[in-house]
Amino acid sequence: MKKKVSKKFNNESFGIIGLTLGILSIIFMGNNGILLGIVGLVFSRMQQKNNPTKIGKAGIIVNIVGIILGIVFMVIFIKYLVPIIQEQIQNFPAI
Numbered sequence: 001m002k003k004k005v006s007k008k009f010n011n012e013s014f015g016i017i018g019l020t021l022g023i024l025s026i027i028f029m030g031n032n033g034i035l036l037g038i039v040g041l042v043f044s045r046m047q048q049k050n051n052p053t054k055i056g057k058a059g060i061i062v063n064i065v066g067i068i069l070g071i072v073f074m075v076i077f078i079k080y081l082v083p084i085i086q087e088q089i090q091n092f093p094a095i
Helices: 013-027 031-050 054-091
Strands: none
Touching: 013 031, 013 054, 031 054
């Protein structure tokens, strides 16, 4: 006889995953942070759609903050640091 295996998730599973990815998106600012923030936002929205919880709402907020910080970091990097790096490469003595 075959046993039925039920896939049962905790009621807050997607919210916990979304919140965790949101925290990681703040830690890893830049390309990875933006990517983690988007994926975390999807999980948090799924949590809020299926079973609204405080963790899902917190995940949405943290993910939005992570995405915004990632975009700000990328703009600062492109605007200020790339010209400095290019100048240093040009001034580096050729071997």
